[in-house]
Amino acid sequence: MSKNGYLQIHDPLKPKGQAVGIDLGTTNSLVAAVVQDKPRCVPVDEGDSLLLPSVVHYAKDGGVVVGARARRLAPEHPDDTIASVKRFMGRSPDDAETRKLGHYRFVPGAKVVRFDVAGGTPVTPIEVSGEVLRALKRRAEAHFSTKVEQAVITVPAYFDDAQRQATKDAGRLAGLEVLRLLNEPTAAALAYGLDKGSQGTYAVYDLGGGTFDVSILKLEDGIFEVKSTGGDSALGGDDFDRVIAQHVLQTMGVTEPSPSLVAEVLAASRKAKEALTDAPEVQLTVGSHTQTVKRADFDAWIQPLVQKTGLVCRRALKDAGVTAAELDGVVLVGGATRVPAVRRYVAEVFGREPLGDIDPDQVVAMGAAVLANLLTTVDRQDDVLLLDVIPLSLGLETMGGITEKLIPRNSTIPMAAAQVFTTFKDGQTGLDVHVVQGERELVQDNRSLARFTLSGIPPLAAGMARVEVRFSVDADGILSVSAKEQSTGVSQSITVKPSHGLTDEEIEQMLLDSIDHAEEDIQARQVREQRVDAERVLAEAERQLREHGDLLQEGERPAIDAGMARVRELMKGEDHLKLKEAVHTLDEASRPFIERVMNQAITQVVAGHSVEEY
Amino acid sequence: MRTHFDVFGLPRAYDVDVPALEKQYRELSLLWHPDRVAQADARERLKALEGTTALNEAFKTLKDPVRRAFYLLKLHGIDLDREDAxxxxxxxxxxxxxxxxxxxxxxxxxxxxxxxxxxxxxxxxxxxxxxxxxxxxxxxxxxxxxxxxxxxxxxxxxxxxxxxxxxxxxxxxxxxxxxxxx
Missing domain, CATH: 1.20.1280 (Monooxygenase)
Structure with a gap:
């Protein structure tokens, strides 16, 4: 049990356990919590790693593996191991981005993306993300030895409504109450600003595994006001890997690589990219193929991608009404900002050296933890407040397929806006409403969020019936739409959700299914706790045998050794009851010996020696 | 009808002291924002959400001279943003x-x-x-x-x-x- 665990259990202000912040990343995910006033990331994977690779493997027996282990299974089972699932969130199967990503087996004809994986049932991106979140939740619970039920989950600032809704649904599926969806650059600013006590106007440049965001924020007296945000929800370090992989496959002379080869080359490319941060050139090996990759070549390959971010930065500055020179600093976030060419480019665009003194991988989760802590504090005494914005304009389709914007991008949320529509035919009783998100003038170039027909309008002469359509965006950046017929006072209120997610019924069913697994979750925690216990007992037994082996009596050693072997064996398994029993047996077998050790110690103290000598 | 000016307790006028408005906006946000009352009961939180939405709408409209002008015209009965217009x-x-x-x-x-x-x-x-x-x-x-x-x-x-x-x-x-x- 961790030291923090005790404190958390007895904190009467936290009846719901430990509130956490989660950075649900394209490549890696992290979980952090505020402990003793400081945000800290929690170990969540092999070797106490703070980064959980966002990779989920579905095994034939229906089992699910998440993290580094899943990533190692990818080359052998490319179809059953889903990586970078964040790039599929809230996207439809016929989305260009979806097709670009896929070596996976998709279920054909489905309205939402479904991966056909081993284990029987096809899974949606929401479920895959749900598995990553569930793994983070469980591992955080094991770390704190307390429940984790409330979380702030971060999303790219540039995520649209469908992507946000999908992320929130994934949180629900994992059994988490999503306290807030927090924009990643804002999370970073929160961690940064509070840590450094910064004031002024800052740009946060966040290049993650699969998404790019830039936000311009004004920090003043604890208020973090986002002035503007921009980004590209399909651009990140993953794309750098792909660029390297393309060149490698070309060098290898392979034109139609198998999915496993692609997975292998991508893994090697990622390693090469990371190594090139410190080395001017690296050796890349795939099977029997070896080649040198020079940093200068890599820089040239990724240049077009990196330059795409510059345009976005300039527009964000313009939207915020500031120039680069007026900024007080530029903060780097996201693993891909480790690439030297990216750093150089950011320095060039903003005309200054960027700051990066908080680990760019951890800073987002830390900021989320800070907000989770604030949101679960009763009777707040601080004056910290985040004023965030929506990244993309929300509007309606009007005559001729033109987008009419109701809420412009960079509006502070929560926000609402209403528009009055009139009927254009005599006796018209229905009105088609098409909700879209994006900046383009033509509806077809924007993201379609929902379509519905308002019916039950009283039949009146053209132009007489007035229908007010109202958009409300909540603090998570999620939209709901309601409509009211004004002329007769008949109010018909409906709430619309985006069409690319799962329906509420589907989520409910999945939640029910996951309750079946809840038993397993408790079991998993007990196994984990029992293992920690067993480890402690083993270590103690080994120490006593090493230091006081002379006190063993005839025939004792084999029983203790057998007991230890049994404990070691069962520690590998999942049966915590058997493990507990074995620990007890070992305890019993070594008791006479341990008593002798203690007796001798006491005797020697009495005889004038100090315990320290032993 | 509660106007955007009412939200800030200001008299209806074309000219607005924007720095003062901004200061007031920040103070009211600290009082009303849903994040500040996340632990309160559902009714209180809904009130906070509605209050902050109205505040954000009012601030967006009044801080910008163009939006403010369109809004005043609307108060005089002409809504240029209406779809049929x-x-x-x-x-x-x-x-x-x-x-x-x-x-x-x-x-x-x-x-x-x-x-x-x-x-x-x-x-x-x-x-x-x-x-x-x-x-x-x-x-x-x-x-x-x-x-x-x-x-x-x-x-x-x-x-x-x-x-x-x-x-x-x-x-x-x-x-x-x-x-x-x-």
Whole structure:
């Protein structure tokens, strides 16, 4: 049990356990919590790693593996191991981005993306993300030895409504109450600003595994006001890997690589990219193929991608009404900002050296933890407040397929806006409403969020019936739409959700299914706790045998050794009851010996020696 | 009806002290924002959400002189943002001629991918927009000061109709510029 665990259990202000912040990343995910006033990331994977690779493997027996282990299974089972699932969130199967990503087996004809994986049932991106979140939740619970039920989950600032809704649904599926969806650059600013006590106007440049965001924020007296945000929800370090992989496959002379080869080359490319941060050139090996990759070549390959971010930065500055020179600093976030060419480019665009003194991988989760802590504090005494914005304009389709914007991008949320529509035919009783998100003038170039027909309008002469359509965006950046017929006072209120997610019924069913697994979750925690216990007992037994082996009596050693072997064996398994029993047996077998050790110690103290000598 | 001015306890007027408004906005946000009452009961939280939504709407409208002008006109019964926008058809003939002329010139420049021409048109239109806004501001000041009625409303409506058109024109040039550069 961790030291923090005790404190958390007895904190009467936290009846719901430990509130956490989660950075649900394209490549890696992290979980952090505020402990003793400081945000800290929690170990969540092999070797106490703070980064959980966002990779989920579905095994034939229906089992699910998440993290580094899943990533190692990818080359052998490319179809059953889903990586970078964040790039599929809230996207439809016929989305260009979806097709670009896929070596996976998709279920054909489905309205939402479904991966056909081993284990029987096809899974949606929401479920895959749900598995990553569930793994983070469980591992955080094991770390704190307390429940984790409330979380702030971060999303790219540039995520649209469908992507946000999908992320929130994934949180629900994992059994988490999503306290807030927090924009990643804002999370970073929160961690940064509070840590450094910064004031002024800052740009946060966040290049993650699969998404790019830039936000311009004004920090003043604890208020973090986002002035503007921009980004590209399909651009990140993953794309750098792909660029390297393309060149490698070309060098290898392979034109139609198998999915496993692609997975292998991508893994090697990622390693090469990371190594090139410190080395001017690296050796890349795939099977029997070896080649040198020079940093200068890599820089040239990724240049077009990196330059795409510059345009976005300039527009964000313009939207915020500031120039680069007026900024007080530029903060780097996201693993891909480790690439030297990216750093150089950011320095060039903003005309200054960027700051990066908080680990760019951890800073987002830390900021989320800070907000989770604030949101679960009763009777707040601080004056910290985040004023965030929506990244993309929300509007309606009007005559001729033109987008009419109701809420412009960079509006502070929560926000609402209403528009009055009139009927254009005599006796018209229905009105088609098409909700879209994006900046383009033509509806077809924007993201379609929902379509519905308002019916039950009283039949009146053209132009007489007035229908007010109202958009409300909540603090998570999620939209709901309601409509009211004004002329007769008949109010018909409906709430619309985006069409690319799962329906509420589907989520409910999945939640029910996951309750079946809840038993397993408790079991998993007990196994984990029992293992920690067993480890402690083993270590103690080994120490006593090493230091006081002379006190063993005839025939004792084999029983203790057998007991230890049994404990070691069962520690590998999942049966915590058997493990507990074995620990007890070992305890019993070594008791006479341990008593002798203690007796001798006491005797020697009495005889004038100090315990320290032993 | 509760106006955006009421949200801040301000008298209805065209001129607003924006720095003071900003300060007040921050203070009210600290009091009303849903994040500040996340642990309160559901009713309290809904109240916070609605209060903050109204506050954000009011602040967005009042801090910007253009939005503020359109809003005041709306309070006088003319909503230029309405989709059917009957008021827009009401514009004087010479303005419609001006629109057609500008439209043709911009289409020509875009067809020839003549960014320099589009930019110089934008500079010219920006000046016209400023002049129209100044005229609208003057008229709205007179209106709020209690002088005149229907004539002034019509005058303000025509001026803002021009502002609205010029703004859209400039947005189109912006989009064209971004497209040409990328």
């Amino acid at each position: 009957g008021a827009q058809k009401d514009m004087p003939l010479e303005f419609l001629e001006e629109v057609m002329e500008l439209r043709e010139a911009l289409d020509g420049a875009m067809e020839k991918k003549d960014l320099a021409r589009a930019r110089s048109m934008a500079t010219d239109v920006e000046a016209r927009r400023k002049a129209a806004l100044a005229e609208a501001a003057g008229t709205l000041r007179a209106l709020e000061g209690g002088g005149g009625g229907a004539d002034l409303v019509k005058k303000a409506s025509h001026a803002l109709g021009r502002v609205r058109y010029f703004t859209r024109f400039l947005e189109q040039v912006d989009a064209f510029e971004e497209e040409s550069l990328s």
